[in-house]
Amino acid sequence: MNWWPWASSEASPTHGSVHWRVTLNATMSSFPETNSRCLRVLMVHNRYLVKGGEDTSFEAEVELLRQGGHEVECYVRSNEEISQRGRFRTAIDTFSSSQSRREVGSILRANRFDVMHVQNFFPLISTSIYRAARDCGVAVVQHLRNYRSLCAGGLLMRNGQNCELCLGETVGWGAIRHRCYRGSAMGSAVVVGMNAWHRIQRTFVNGTDRFLVPSELVGRKFKEGGFPADRIVVKPDVVPDLSAHRAGDKVPRAIFVGRLSAEKGVRSLVEAWVREQLKTPLTILGSGPLEGELRSRAARNPAISFLGQLPLKEACQAMAESELLLLPTECHETFGRTVLEAYAGATPVISSRGTAPGDLVVEGETGYLVNPGDIAGLAACVRRFFSLSREERHQMGRVAHAHYLTHFGREHNLELLTGVYRDAIEANAGRHARGKQHCTKQ
Template structure:
């Protein structure tokens, strides 16, 4: 199968789970013998633009005609069977869908967040859940300055959502939702249910797994309010006031709360702030964990760190909402705490460190769940199945996948006439 992946890479100064997912899928497909090309832009390149170029950037967020022309020309030259769209903000824009229509190539899109119904994609405002824009106009997001606490910065995203909503819904043959929880929200907002399929992200089998009881609790991720970092600090202070749990808390990551976290951890024996870990260090840290902590206050669309813990045979303590409720089987593969409740989080952290035999059981069950639902083999199967469904839909086959072994079905049967076509 010939696949072209379209992605606007996030800035390299901070880790991006989305970039990681894209890279892993490209490598997975190539390793299975598929021919995969990449059409990308990098947000890192914005700093090298002229002042005029930077000033013009917001105008290109809803629609970038140069990208449409460039991508359409590449598609006509390479003739891929399917285009897989990931993030298009801020340098690509939904013009990539028009390019696919121009060239007659079916498109699938992975929805990594909620930008189809919420300009910043978080369904959160001021640290609390917010659905004001869901199913309606994005004007509330502009009024509140939901993206980067800035009304001017939010306007291009709101405009793009408004003018391109129908283009997304009609121009994509298959949307990949990364959790059932995310799909439920999007269907409730009016997105076409028949085009929304759940395809969890996969995680490579790690080089190391937990062999003992673990030596620390681990928070691994972006240091931001939405990730529950302040909630975790409050819960850990409550635990410390009661005498601790016998193991330290390791906090690894970077983000807007980095200074606050570093100051909070300074001089303490029960907390270690270690900054950014490289991938090998992350795997080692997870494998040495009593549990991985994921206390997000926003409705996570997935939860990569939880599945990485599963792969290493480590249970998780996670917030009981969003995708976590389908990733973590409470009491079997980990523990769920009441969202935004520091006392509940503290209680679960105490329990998972004290009940060692149960912890080991949950670790084994977590590994089994990983093998059944989140391994590379499962990821490849679901990815290719989605591609085949999209190709069949474009070639008149509806939702029926083409026969196994004919990965090119539908892509060479002639193409529809060129038609005009309109952040993740």
Template structure:
């Protein structure tokens, strides 16, 4: 099988970029061919507003490129990760015109929310969910705090909703959790075209015994408001009784200044910035625990399963994807979203109880092994492609190292 994989890389590297790379690797590792169509969203910085708005609605260059690429490479499926804003929905039309099935992974809530996060002023917001015209998203400037950008995002979504782009041109959607499927069903996407398939971790980082952990907690992610960094900083200020416990912040983003200011006030906080993937995994594996304080739903929460793979306990917000990935007091600890005092209390409880640390470490690792291995994920991905219209029923089309008995029918 040959897959045409399409992705716009983010200005600040994040989980979506990693998942895209992982799925390309997964297919190639098991004997399938991958063709890539890629660009950088940093190009936006050099574009005028009118040109950007035009390409967000319909990018003729993308339409031409995809048709030419399909004609030259003859892929069996087109699989899209991030397409907003530069690729535009013209990509889907190009694939449809060439008769190739299209799969779209929904890594954010862009098709349900102007801002893509279902979050406004630090609180979950559903005002635009399912609306033909998301006026609230325009009024509140939900995309990048810009009236112009929010208007373009809203109009693009509304236009393609009326045109039937989301229901007619995409054969299968990949949702990362059951919670995301509920949200997008409420937003009006066809549930019969949705399949829940989680992300996975590769390479397997291996289990880090609790006795090998160092005296620090770690946050890994984009430094942005929806990630709950202000909640984390407030919680850490409540933990003054642990003068030697460091908080390591790994990532980049618009709230870098907030973290730098907190680090100046509290020497226990250290900003590492963006690190290579192997170094990031080393930081997670050696940490006493990982904190995931997001105040938005998240569509998955990749660093949670990375920590579980390492045997590193996780403390996360009790909402959205986090609540589906963690069973409280078994595979991790949950706290009320936005509640810095309760987050601090969860940290205290974990630090005071070595048996709890060991249990969360072992159960988290077992959860990873059951649900998030590469082999399991490959079978799920091929099942999505089958649903989209790719014929993979012949075992000769299958994968090196995976039994044909496990292939999706």
């Protein structure tokens, strides 16, 4: 087994860093102008080896800004590089990447940017690019879509349970002891060291103007972890309107869409159907480590069926055709993207109280809430929903869709994002005189 978890024999050959310019004239915008002046944004992102939600969110925000008439350039590096760079060099880059700082600095000097928006800097880009932005007088917005800067594992979870052992600690010794980063003591030590270094150096305090978080829960955790509360702003991720997927006649069934793992609450979900012998059809979409166990347990109730992993478009179609989405998460998820995808398809949701997905549910209007792990309570909520008339259930779906359009639609999201950019620009101007920070082309 490779002791350095970033290295992978399955990784593709290195592609190196990628820098491209993406512009769109404001007259081509599909949204009303949010301000008289379009913004120039440098978007920075470290892609994952296997494309995930953060990569999708990065692409969605680039597209959102382009459609809003703003000019975007992207600096991207990929974890595909890691297999060629070697473990020692990757560890050094985690703390400070001279390559990224040099390349980002060159881009910033060549153009006058308003803001640098950092999506993910781990592990190849590093926070060294903050200095490049400061040297050029450019405002910095850092997105916090996972808990990596607080927790070596990135999830605030251990062994399938919520864990805050290292939250707020300068050095997270517990993460090394428990091998929280991909089961590697060495890899965990590097991430713990990186976080300790940033805390001691006050990297995030000195290097950024605003932090974007996808939910109130994530904002609370980062505040508890010592991040400056006055700079943290909640902005939901971009989720497209799926009105085209909405079915004219919904199927009277409940559906679960997600990874089949303990933290998603899917074990409690199946148990609710088995113990309470619910008759409502339950369709489970997804795959994961608990699939075998769940299929075996579900055999005791013929109302449960499994469809496996489906492409996003087909999964959204299945949600839109269903009368109810179940998302009984039992962990500190950073966002409830699936909830909004359900709302976009006019499907109400039952989720867990005190979680990011649950925070998106308006009790009794767009769905219902249940305590995490409460099997009997979950079954009661399902019965409550399906005791409503068909028209009442569909009306709740229409309310959910209207709620999505009002609070999470693309125009509203663009307005939030550009508002944060302008606040960051103002904060940066207040902290540093533009004349002293001006970068000349080299």
